[in-house]
Amino acid sequence: MAVKSKGIKRAAESFEKSGKKSKVAKKLPSPPSESEPEEESGSESDISISSEEDELDELDDVEEQNGEEEESDDDEDEDEDDELDELDEGEDEDNEDDSETKEPKEVDPNKKSSKEQHAEQRKLLAERKLQRKSGAEVQQIKNLWEKLRVTKPTPPKEVRDKLCNEVWELSKDVITDLVMKHDASRIVQTLVKYSSKERRDKIVQALKGNFYVLATSAYGKYLLIKLLHYGSKESKALIVDELHGKLRKLMRHREGAYVVEDLFVLYSTAEQKQQMIREFWGSEYAVFRDSGKGKTVLEVVKESSEKKQLIMANLYGTIKASVEKGSTGFQILHAAMKEYVSILVDDIEANDSQIREFIDLLAEQFAELVHTQEGSEVACKLIAVANAKERKIIIRSLKSHINELIKNEYGNLVLITLFMTVDDTVLLHKSFIVEVVTNELMPELIQDKFSRRPFLYLLKGLDGKYFSPLVKNSLTQYEQLAYKKTSKKEQETRRGELLSRAIELMYKSILSTTKADDPEKSFSKLMSVNMAAQFITELILTTTNVENVNETLRLQLVEAVFEVAVKGDVLEDFHLLNKSPFISRSLKALIQGNEFKWDSEAKKLVHNDGDKIPGVGSEFAETIAEHISSNDVLVNWTKGQAAFVLISVLEVLQLADASKFKELQKQLKKNKKQLSKEDKGAKLLLNLL
Structure with a gap:
């Protein structure tokens, strides 16, 4: 009897039914009729027993799907016990049903107990195993x-x-x-x-x-x-x-696809990976390894229209079959998609029908692409060339995966591409921004290098401080593709609309940490993380036309920074300036604001033409100066990291021609002897005097 892959429960039910038939045959033997010889009754019983044996054989060969190495074989014996118990229970239930409808029958003294039956069945199973090929050796x-x-x-x-x-x-x-x-x-x-x-x-x-x-x-x-x-x-x-030469066939196989994926991701060199991808181009490249070697797929398809049609058909056929079999998340498939998409976007107008077909194939499964570098590139290019209707479908499919999307190294680039290409900013705000800019998520997201990047894009654009040249170049290419096909709005207009809707939520979510009961989720803890402190500084220094931000929220956030980073004893190790040295950079940036900037050529602070931001710049410098002078802690601020903040305060007050500058200068001259030339910050203060 051929072994079939069945669930244990289904096999047990089949076994149970077989057992019931056998029992009924034993309990209620039918006398032979004139038209049916007595031997036929015996043969029916034999068939039932044989059915039992076959089902037991099937149960023994039902194989677990996970195949993990350390899984105990004892489970197999337990499964057999469970199946036999189910059989026993099934017989008991059958007896109960009979007792409800029929009069009690006499117990057959020759009938074996359930325990004896189970023992015989186990013995039968063991004998069958030994009779198989290499059974004794196994x-x-x-x-x-x-x-x-x-x-x-x-x-x-x-x-x-x-x-x-x-x-x-x-x-x-x-x-x-x-x-x-x-x-x-x-x-x-x-x-x-x-x-x-x-x-x-x-x-x-x-x-x-x-x-x-x-x-x-x-x-x-x-x-x-x-x-x-x-x-x-x-x-x-x-x-x-x-x-080699069988990879396309394996990719279409349910089990083989996993082997190809591991082979590609874990065990292949860069050259072998290229060779594996070339197999997807067609039979010529699968048979002859060196065919197309050293060439990109675009270089090969440009050699002739026949090659282009053949390679595109083979790539699309493999991709479609794999997607339909549930292999959309495989990295090797993403690499094949990357080859196909590079051909499509090379000539958008000529390949328009193929683009629409490919987007339709993947639109509902975009979340399966974004976790790999190749898949992310495929997703970004398809978003760029998609029409407005297709983009809505893509956004809907990604919406439920926003938390994973924004935290992923490559997924956050897909989100930035959406911000850079989709004209419907209201849809983007409702689908993504509202979902992640919350009191629970936002403080966590701004602490991560990758998940904070979409928000930094909204605040600063593609600032080279946060986006590497390679990433900037890729995002710019997607933007250019989008303007060729669908996007109409100016880039800065689109970004401004998104920011105006998001910035108030950003402030409120970060300010919520100032009231947190858990010390691990407090604003002080948030500011002690470099990534988060840097983001909060950029948020404060970003200009906006949102009144609530300008009049209230920014001032509250600046005050919160002042409370945790300026107040307190700066000589103590637990003070934020000593515990997190990068805080001095954040304070210096807030002290300079948009009013002043550092001239690297002149090596000094100069006036800047930027708009004055309420609460920062010279205003923040005066607040710090007032705190230092009124609390008589000037000497404490002439050492370590605090000294660099004090220097920045003095420089800004001097350029702003503020009265506080002369007041602090006089106090410093009085305490000049206490300034140590061995301390770098104190030495700079002496030079300033």
């Missing part, structure tokens, strides 16, 4: 494996090596019979894990010619991955060479 190997795989306590190396040798001696001649069964395959996996390089190479040689079969096996694929993980460079090359 059973002996499994007994040794049970000792080999123990981890608590871990066997000594000498014991483990001895067990490995014994397992190898028994399995080397039947290894191809072992690797396709879930329990026996795990024996070989353990052997690979604990064996020497030479033995691993022997196992690879023994399985040579079967790697494709292993890759497509529900359990053999795990052994193949183990061989790739632990195998030598030569063994990996042997496996890669044998699978």
Whole structure:
């Protein structure tokens, strides 16, 4: 009887039904009729018993789907016990039903108890296992494996090596019979894990010619991955060479796709990865390895229109089949998509129908693309060339994944691309900004290098301080693609609309931490994180026309910064200036505001033409000066990080021609002798005087 992959429950139900039929046949034998010989009654009983045996055989071969190496084989025995218990319960229920409708019958004294029946069934199962091909060897190997795989306590190396040798001696001649069964395959996996390089190479040689079969096996694929993980460079090359030319077929296979993905992501060199991708171009490139080598897909398709049509058809066919089989999240598929999309966007007008078809294929699954570099690039380019209707579908599919999207190294670039290309800013605000700019999420997001970037884009645009040249170049390319096809609004207009809707929410979410009961979520804790302090500084220094921000919220945030970063004893280690030295940079930026800037050529502070921002600049410098002078703590501020802040205050007050400058200058001259020339900050103060 062919083994079928069924769930345990379904198999047990089938077994239960078979058991019930057998019992009824025993309890209520029908006398032979004239038209039906007595032998037929006996044959019916035999059929029922045979059905029981086949179902038990199926139950024994029902194989678990996860295939993890360390999973206990004891589970299989427990499953058999459960199935047998279900059978027993099913019989009891059947008896109860009979008792409700019929009169009690006499108990057959020859009938075996449930325990005896179960024992016989287990014995039958054991006999069937031994009768299979290499059954005796497998059973002996499994007994040794049970000792080999123990981890608590871990066997000594000498014991483990001895067990490995014994397992190898028994399995080397039947290894191809072992690797396709879930329990026996795990024996070989353990052997690979604990064996020497030479033995691993022997196992690879023994399985040579079967790697494709292993890759497509529900359990053999795990052994193949183990061989790739632990195998030598030569063994990996042997496996890669044998699978060469079969990758497109494997990508369309439910099990094989996982092997190809691991092979591409974990075990291939850059050159091998390029070779694997070229296989997706077509049969010519799968058979002849050097065909197209050293060329990009765009260079190849430009050689002839026939090549272009063939490569595009092969790439799209592989991608579509893989997407339909649920492999959209695979990195190797993203790499193939990247090749296909690069052809599409090279000539948007000529490939318009293919672009629409490809977006339709992926629009609902965009969240599966954004976690890899290749997938992110594919998503950004498709967003750029999508029309307004298609962009709405893409936004809807990404909306429910916004938390993962914004935190991902590549996903946040997809969100920035949406901010840079979609004209419907109201839709973007409702779909994304409202979802993440909250009291719970925003304080956490601004502490991360990647998740804060979309907000920094809204505040500062593609500022080179936060966006590398490579990232800026990519985002600019997506923007240019968008303006060729769909986008109409000016970039600064679009960004300004998004910012005006988001900035008030940003202030409120950050200010909520000033009232937090949990010290770990307090504003002081937030300011002690470099990324967050930097973001808060940029937020305060960003001009806006939102009245509530200008009149109230910004002043409240500046006051909160003053409370945690200026007030207190600056000589104590727990003061924020000493605990987090970068705070001095944030304070200096707020002291200068938009009124002043550092001239690197003149090496001094000069006036700036920027708009004056309420609460910062000379106004903030005077606030700090007032605090220092009124509390008679000037000497404390002439050491360490505090001294650099004081220098910035003096420079700004001097340029602003404020009366506080002369007052502080006089106090410093009186305490001149207390300034140490060994302290760098104090030395600069002396030079300023």
